[in-house]
Amino acid sequence: xxxxxxxxxxxxxxxxxxxxxxxxxxxxxxxxxxxxxxxxxxxxxxxxxxxxxxxxxxxxxxxxxxxxxxxxxxxxxxxxxxxxxxxxxxxxxxxxxxxxxxxxxxxxxxxxxxxxxxxxxxxxxxxxxxxxxxxxxxxxxxxxxxxxxxxxxxxxxxxxxxxxxxxxxxxxxxxxxxxxxxxxxxxxxxxxxxxxxxxxxxxxxxxxxxxxxxxx
Numbered sequence: 149x150x151x152x153x154x155x156x157x158x159x160x161x162x163x164x165x166x167x168x169x170x171x172x173x174x175x176x177x178x179x180x181x182x183x184x185x186x187x188x189x190x191x192x193x194x195x196x197x198x199x200x201x202x203x204x205x206x207x208x209x210x211x212x213x214x215x216x217x218x219x220x221x222x223x224x225x226x227x228x229x230x231x232x233x234x235x236x237x238x239x240x241x242x243x244x245x246x247x248x249x250x251x252x253x254x255x256x257x258x259x260x261x262x263x264x265x266x267x268x269x270x271x272x273x274x275x276x277x278x279x280x281x282x283x284x285x286x287x288x289x290x291x292x293x294x295x296x297x298x299x300x301x302x303x304x305x306x307x308x309x310x311x312x313x314x315x316x317x318x319x320x321x322x323x324x325x326x327x328x329x330x331x332x333x334x335x336x337x338x339x340x341x342x343x344x345x346x347x348x349x350x351x352x353x354x355x356x357x358x359x360x361x362x363x364x
Contacts, residue, residue: 173276174198176231178291180268181244194241196310197232198273200286201320225319228294235299235309245296245313252292267292271315290318 175192182191204224209216233241251261271291274282297312 167278169275170278173278173280175274175276175282177270177272177274178268179270180291181241181248191241194234194236195231196234199229200273200275201227201229223319226290226317228314228316229288230312230314232310232312235311242296242299242311245293248293249296267318271317285323286320287323288315288317288320291315 174195175188176195176198177188178191179188182188206221206224207218208221210219211217235242248266251266253260267290269287269289269291271288273286273288275284277283292315293313294316295312295314297314299309299311301309
């Protein structure tokens with residue numbers, strides 16, 4: 149039996165609530181390993197879990213006439229974030245992460261990479277509305293991977309393989325993107341350039357993979 153609209157409490161609650169954020173509606177974009185709008189789409193399809201970061205303010209103690217009180221100081225914005233991905237059959241995504249890690253430290257050559265090369269400023273995680281439009285964007289600055297998790301193999305397991313990738317970042321910003329009303333896609337992800345296809349997944353001509361990445 150439908151709820152009567154004259155139920156003020158329940159109807160008022162629904163009217164105030166409108167809708168709520170759903171954890172399953174999110175979009176991940178890491179241009180360093182997934183180029184262009186098609187690459188971002190592919191990468192987000194393979195992404196299984198992500199977390200929006202917390203935001204904390206450091207505090208300091210101040211004493212006055214024997215009384216101690218707390219005051220706010222600076223934001224604690226640097227941190228780490230882990231993303232879980234399905235593993236594609238060709239291990240394209242995993243190879244790109246490993247190449248990125250090799251840019252930080254090449255174990256075979258015993259050489260260190262440049263900060264200007266391996267730290268990127270354009271990783272984003274978007275929360276989507278119930279109709280798939282971006283409502284808020286978290287942009288991470290100074291991002292680089294710190295670990296590519298193990299992949300479990302077993303004759304008794306036919307489920308899709310997964311891996312976890314850990315990232316470090318310097319700070320993040322939060323904003324609302326301009327949305328293309330026709331497509332429901334953030335305009336920042338619409339790429340007019342269409343490079344020739346070189347990989348099955350995650351876009352084309354990946355800068356980290358090709359060794360041509362330079363910081364904007």
